[in-house]
Amino acid sequence: MMDESVSITQIVQRLKGTNLHSQLEKQAKECLHKPEIKLETLKDDVRRLLKASGWERKLQNAVYRELHILPPPGHPRAPPEHTKEPLAYMRKTQVNWEKRILKSLNSMCTELGIPLARKRPVAEQKELTNKWNEMGTDEPDLSKFRPVYAPKDFIEVLVGLKNPNNERSEDLTVRSHWGLIQVSLNVRDILQMVSLPFFISLPSIFLMSRHKELVSEQDSAAAQQYSRQGCPTGLRAQLWSLILNTTNDPEDITHYEQLKARVIHHDLLVDNLIYKDVKLTASNDDYYFVFEDYLYQVLLCFSRDTAVLEHFNYNCATPPKSCIQSKSGSEQCAVVYPPNGVIPFHGFSMYVAPLCFLYNEPSKLYSVFREMYIRYFFRLHSISSHPSGIVSLCLQFERLLQTHLPQLFYHLREIGAQPLRIAFKWIVRAFSGYLSTDQLLLLWDRILGYDSLEIVAVLATAVFVFRAENLMEVTSLASAEAVLADLSTLKVMPLLQIFLFATSV
């Protein structure tokens, strides 16, 4: 009960400053002019009117959204870092990792002699404004830039994670874990996940017919429930937007325009990293290359969005701080850089790319991406014990595979092809760039529907199960990679169903 009232207070506090709050006040005041309002029953009457006009629903959606991003409950006297991540060794590893990334970024800056941030001369600003819709035509020289890190660097950090309390046992026993992740976290097995229907929710006629009502009711929670069975293509964009409670109101557009203005005025070193990433990944992708320009429009703005810093309330990572030279030449240290606290890595743009199929207005695309990032994607590259965090997902994948296909796991291990080495890149990107887009969107429907990334780990296992026969024949890591190189023909739901039915017997 104590926790609940604390949460309520927190949410009320957060909502107080928002535009929704002022709009509600305004609406409530306007209600007073209505003839059906009686002084004796003022409160109830106003409430009733707000409900009828859909404002109560908007408030509900806003509260629902806040619940998603509420910081974890903790002891009132515990420092926030402990609340965000209770395990000390995880915190330590994350801190060290952050130091490494930051060092890498700063040394790149020094080596190349490029400032972390630079105000653009007016002529350059004008040029960029004109070219805003076709930045893809630019051919900047990016050869000197390298990504700050790639998934292959990150996996090594995760593999090195060790709980100092545990004894290290070299013997391989049936009970020991054969995979690369050496920490014991509580991850769920198939049967523990919210019952079998979890994955195999077949759409019932009743639910299918609720399309139109869902959209007209504008209910976030209902939309989220609905998304568990997959969204119809024509409605997906609206449903996701509803689930994430992203709007395209004037103030959202204004916010986006402000970010755009920041891009025009200042050049950031990380911009080059973004360019390079897009050129290396999305531009070479059959599905996403057409959206190159959109990706710049989103990611460059994203880097400058200080509103993203809010997510560090529940993200165990801390925003990186660097020294920026100000105009007067004096150094300002301990400035969050990049402004949004997120240093992009190789493949980052692939989080945005699939969304381009759904939203063709940059401000809308931006809002949805940002919300997806601060709810889900950030967990894929920060070290924590959260069930949807990358560590848990990797462990879950390995445990599922070891439990349900021990022979395969053992075989792969013996030939030096640890399954996680192949699956990691899929998990880190939530399969973006590996599945065909229509299938990927069906997968992300479920991430949103179940508010969890666990399905990514389950799918990774299901892929191995599907190709198990071929994998048993291979004799090297390279040939294992080859068997699993092309996932573009896979169908997500049948794959999951096969796996679940096979393992539940």
Add this chain to the structure above:
Amino acid sequence: MAGKVKWVTDIEKSVLINNFEKRGWIQVTDSDDWNFYWMSIQTIRNVFSVDTGYRLSDDQMVNHFPNHYELTRKDLMIKNIKRYRKELEKEASPLAEKDENGKHLYLDFVPVTFMLPADYNLFVEEFRKSPSSTWIMKPCGKAQGKGIFLINKLSQIKKWSRDSQVENTNSEILVGLNNDNSQLFGIIDSPLHLLICTKGLCFVRYKLGFCRFCTVKYTPSTSELDNMFVHLTNVAIQKHGDDYNHVHGGKWTVSNLRLYLESTRGRDVTNHLFDQIHWIIVQSLKAVAPVMNNDKHCFECYGYDIIIDDKLKPWLIEVNASPSLTSSTANDRILKYNLINDTLNIVTPNGEIPDCRWNRSLPKEALGHYQVLYDEEQALSESAERDLRSRSGQLLGSKGSRSSSVRPFPATWK
């Protein structure tokens, strides 16, 4: 007849040759007794010409109709479509219905075209009538490398012809857009089609294909000379001619286009667009059907170039009789290989020596990625049935409900 098919071609393309060889067919020269000749357009002229041509025997098949150009030559295409429209008007067919401005409701899919430099003066006249409209310029021949672009000032044409340094290049100018700030949506590049003559007409459409997608918005307010030409093909391939991307070649699959449209504009609008595209194909083929020599030895693979404007209305730009068999990317090669494969499965079922005496029906199981758009046989049998019943109001209502009695067929539009 147990013999192997003897094939000839004057187009040295692996997608063709591999398909012949995989069927165990035997390569011969054109002076031998051949069964199957995949020929270029120049050759077909010779084969069917009055002076040097020869009669095809019953076990010979070629990949072009003698007068295939009725659809591929722009002037003839327009002539045929106009004639078709007039015929429908005479019959008082609902297809020929016009709106209050005299524009055809259902058969207006070829944009007004001017060929430069020949029609320059006519174009200028038209241009001056609607000075705020935007025009699409499609260079042909040597100037093709520039790609399609938009113009809204006469000076831009002059500049272009100066810059391109090609004399008397034939270029087409098409009316595509009539308002400012128009955004061209996309260009579908040859989803291929097939016209075969067994008993009657049958058009099938290849379900796969590529398109070029435009993301650049054209704003007439740009004043700099360079920005006047906004290239509509994907900017990535347009600007960096050398930097041609070998992974995707600047082409996007039609299924991706469909997913994008459905996701951003909704399913009904998307289905409508693709319905309209199929409509264009069927109507244009029907328009030339009467003038096509009904030669049982022939089949044809036409390639359709379609432009989609920002209202998601498709326009027929041109039809190619010899769609390119060159592949720029791996995906492209696979598509074309499969296309030829599926084509051969239809025209030479079971890889047997063709026998043009017998009327073959379309092998429905062996269609591969082809899909039936129109089957005259079926249409005739069903229309006979219909005439027995009284004509109910089941005629063409809105454009969207075109799957009505006019062209009955089993295919879905997907």
